Amino acid sequence: MTVLRGWTGIVTSAALLAVGLAAGCNGEQVSSVRFQATIYEVQLAEGKTIDMDELKAAVDSDSALRRYQAKKLYHVDQVIDLTTESRVSTTAKAPFVTGMRISSAGVPLTTVEYQNVGAVFRIEGRPDKPAGPKQVNISLDVALSALGDSAVALAPSVNAVVLREAKLRYDGPVSFSRPFFVMSEDASVKSRSGKTVAYIGRMILTP
Numbered sequence: 001m002t003v004l005r006g007w008t009g010i011v012t013s014a015a016l017l018a019v020g021l022a023a024g025c026n027g028e029q030v031s032s033v034r035f036q037a038t039i040y041e042v043q044l045a046e047g048k049t050i051d052m053d054e055l056k057a058a059v060d061s062d063s064a065l066r067r068y069q070a071k072k073l074y075h076v077d078q079v080i081d082l083t084t085e086s087r088v089s090t091t092a093k094a095p096f097v098t099g100m101r102i103s104s105a106g107v108p109l110t111t112v113e114y115q116n117v118g119a120v121f122r123i124e125g126r127p128d129k130p131a132g133p134k135q136v137n138i139s140l141d142v143a144l145s146a147l148g149d150s151a152v153a154l155a156p157s158v159n160a161v162v163l164r165e166a167k168l169r170y171d172g173p174v175s176f177s178r179p180f181f182v183m184s185e186d187a188s189v190k191s192r193s194g195k196t197v198a199y200i201g202r203m204i205l206t207p
Contacts, residue, residue, distance in 0.1 A: 031083060033136070033176070034206040035078055035080045035086075036204050036206070037075070037088075039074040039119050039199060041197065041198070042068045042200060043069075043196070044197075044198055046194075050198065070200060074119045076090050076119070080123060082125045086121075086124075087120065087121070088120075093115065094115055095113070096112065096147055097112055098112065117146055117163075118145065119143070120142070120144075124138065125137070126171070129173075132173060136174060138170070138171075138172075138173075141167070142166075142168040143166075144167075145165045177204065177207070178204065181203075182201045183198055183201075184199040184200075
């Protein structure tokens with residue numbers, strides 16, 4: 001199997017996806033929340049950056065993301081129990097071409113394999129840490145993987161596939177019913193066209 005592996009590193013940006021055990025909007029403990037998260041892929045030309053402050057301030061964050069031609073990769077929407085560690089995942093087997101050859105009859109033949117890709121979120125409430133009104137304190141780990149074309153040619157018009165992986169971690173408070181963003185960016189991870197590949201997570205917790 002011809003798979004090139006890239007590594008996007010470990011990210012601890014302010015406010016990623018969240019859920020936990022904390023005081024709710026009326027001061028009472030919240031036992032569960034609706035957890036919604038979307039992971040996007042963005043390819044940045046040299047010298048270009050993503051304005052995270054703009055995303056956080058945008059009334060319509062989806063429109064703001066479209067400015068960067070963000071490609072939606074994964075989405076989860078699930079009610080989570082705040083009193084225990086929760087695992088939310090979205091995974092699938094994605095096909096990709098691993099080789100090409102010409103048969104004795106002159107017919108092009110391709111070899112296809114499948115790779116598990118997706119996002120897995122592990123979320124744990126942190127009732128031992130203080131949180132403000134309408135907030136929750138959490139500890140979160142995210143494992144992310146996605147396929148993309150590399151610049152390595154297997155045959156004319158067929159390039160090898162790169163499996164990009166990222167591990168994201170966040171510890172701290174987040175506010176209920178407000179979207180939060182995190183970005184994973186590593187200049188060493190390039191697309192087929194030489195652009196830097198970045199991942200943006202948009203998430204919201206609703207009591």
